[in-house]
Amino acid sequence: MSSPTTDVDFDDVIDRAWAGFATALTERLSGPRDDQSIDLSREHVARCSTSDLRFRRLPTGMVCAIVAVPAGRRATIAAPPGWSDADGGHLVRIVDHEKIATLVGEAVDLARTLLALPHPSFLRDDASVRARAQSMADHPSAGLSRVVGRVVRDRLAGVVGIDVHDAVELTYPDATAHLQVWGPQRSAMLWTTIRGAVDPDAVGHARTVVGAWPGFELVVDGSVVDVEFAVDLGADPRTAIGEAIDRWHAFMTDELPALTTVLTAPSSPDEIAMPAALRVAVDRGRAGSLPDAAGVAHLCGTDRGAAVDSMEVCRTQSLQWLHRADSAGASGDTEGPMRPCAPRRAGTRCTPSSPTRCGSWCATPPERADRYGWSMRTVGVDLAAEPAKTACAVVEWEAGGARVTALRLRADDADLVAAADGADRVGIDSPFGWPDAFVEFVVAHHHGAAPTTGPLNTRAARAPLVRRHTDEVVRAETGLIPLSVSADLIAHVALRCSSILRALGVSDRVHGAAAEVYPAAALHTWGLRSRGYKGTANTGVRATLLADLAVAAPWLDLGDFTALCHASDDAVDAVLAALLARAVALDATGLPSPDMADVAAREGWIHLPRITLAELVAD
DSSP states (O other): OOSOOOSSOHHHHHHHHHHHHHHHHHHHHHSTTOOSEEEEEETTSOOOSSOSEEEEEOTTSOEEEEEEOOGGGTTTOOOOTTOEESSSSEEEEEEOGGGHHHHHHHHHHHHHHHTTOSSGGGEEEGGGHHHHHHHHHHSTTTTHHHHHHHHHHHHHBTTBEEEESSSEEEEETTEEEEEEEETTTTEEEEEEEOOSOOOGGGHHHHHHHHHTSTTEEEEEETTEEEEEEEEEOTTOHHHHHHHHHHHHHHIIIIIHHHHHHHHHOOOOGGGOOOOHHHHHHHHHHHTTOOOOHHHHHHHHOTTOHHHHHHHHHHHHTHHHHHHHHHHHHHTTOTTOSOOOOOOOOTTOOOOSSSBOTTSOBOOOOGGGOSSSOSOEEEEEEEOOSSGGGOEEEEEEEETTEEEEEEEEESOOHHHHHHHHTTOSEEEEOSOOSOOHHHHHHHHHHHTTOOOSSOOOOSHHHHHHHHOOHHHHHHHHHHSOOOOOTTTSTHHHHHHHHHHHHHHHTOOOTTTSSEEEOOHHHHHHHTTSOOSSOOSGGGHHHHHHHHHHHHHHOTTEEOGGGHHHHHHOHHHHHHHHHHHHHHHHHTTOBOOOOGGGHHHHHHHOOBOOBSSOTGGGSOO
16 A cells, blocks of 8 residues: 555554653763753743753752643642652652662653643753754755644644644544655655445446546555545645645545445445345344254255355345345335344354344354343453553443453463453454464565565555554554554564463464454444543543543443553553453454455454444343
8 A cells, every 4th residue: 555654553652752752861861971951841832931841960969850830730730759849830859860760750751741742752952952943944844744734734723633643634524534744755645544345346436536636546455445645745835735735625525425435335235145044044033033953954954055155145245234134124124124143152153053133143042042131251451562561351241231340450471361261252452463474474584585575665565564454454444553563563462462372272363262352443433532542641531531431331330440440541441352352252343254264363353343332231
């Protein structure tokens, strides 16, 4: 794919940026050429007589940190342990030389929280401001990204949501767009991803529609379809990007909704041939008659082949069938919509015993056919490479509600294995495997064989090595981009995960007792905030997310762990992973298409929920 998407989860990037910032400050204060003083001030804030964050090396060998407290927060801020309130406007702490790293870490966390800094780049070293300004003036791009950012805000602020990470993100009611600037090339690109399952037969017409907009292009890469708009910023970037933004906004509001409908609309009912065995089973299901073994033989034939065929075909065309069935039900069709599937215990295989909404078959016996009227225990794991950032949640489910009964931070492997013992399903936020192409590439390289990939000097050429099939499915459905397990630090997490899966005895990476989940994508699917709630500086955002979750899922009782969830994003993600484990246990998540089942079995599969939060406990 030629689109300049970032390959990282932005919350993780920001946390790593702050950690790197603190490390750099520590090295400056304690290295062989240690600085005697460092003064840092916020960018875009009017200059005052003092800096926002200062460090001083004292003649006695001690080190002093001073953090400015904004005027509006002085009445509500109490000095943390070890810090003193010097004059009502500054927090001060002095430590000996051996504790520089601790001092810097605490000072950076305080500054990040008190000054509401989203990224360390918003703090400027006062001593180098003039040198940096001169360097920027001499650079070919001359602060081009800032010029573009200002124009975007001038044109669209208050009209669409605007967020800035590695690229500018524009949030429309039914789509998200991105803007990336390349300074030295004096160019930019706007792009958006079409959400939903795209009808290949409609792509040709969509290309014609998009091509009618000068400079716009429809780019198709497998199941992912993007609309891209390349912009030459030239000698007058302000005018060029202003005109481009106006055209892009017109396209997003006037053309994209209709284009998305055309690309993702299901075929007409006459073009969809529902297998006969499935139709009979659906009709039986609507009548409330769940077939026994003899009934299955009657419906599907003695070899049950028709049932298997029905299941596989239905999965590939589920969007069309669901749309058809639900539309028919809404219009008063006597057949009505297809029934949702019944739950099955973790680890059981699908066998032809009860009809489901997606056309698959579950092993729930008739006496357990009440979809949600039985208890369950699920476990959620927010996995990190080390126990220090790993959280584990246990959720007990009863009819109509669920309660968090255990929530542990700093969970080691033994804690995770113990929590999973006896659980109906475990949801783990970690990749379960690596891309097939990456594995083949590494093996070939290890043995000195020539890789079959060809040149790898473009993003599109490297994409198969860094993206799993499930990553692309998540991107197409949600617009979110999972971290690359072969090209990002999450590989360390996946290595630990592989050992945990072995300890749990899990070899099936799609239907096993442990399932790969992605809390951010689930939040997006459920209509909740999926970004910006991680880190110590975002406790307010996290509190808002938890309040929204309480409204969307009033049946969820955090019990004694409410405060812990407010304090730790790891705890929140662990609870979300446990909710997703419930959806997996109910067979209410998307599954790979039949032609990609073998690939998912090797690479792993992210389970995206196909039901709402309310339906997790619906009667």
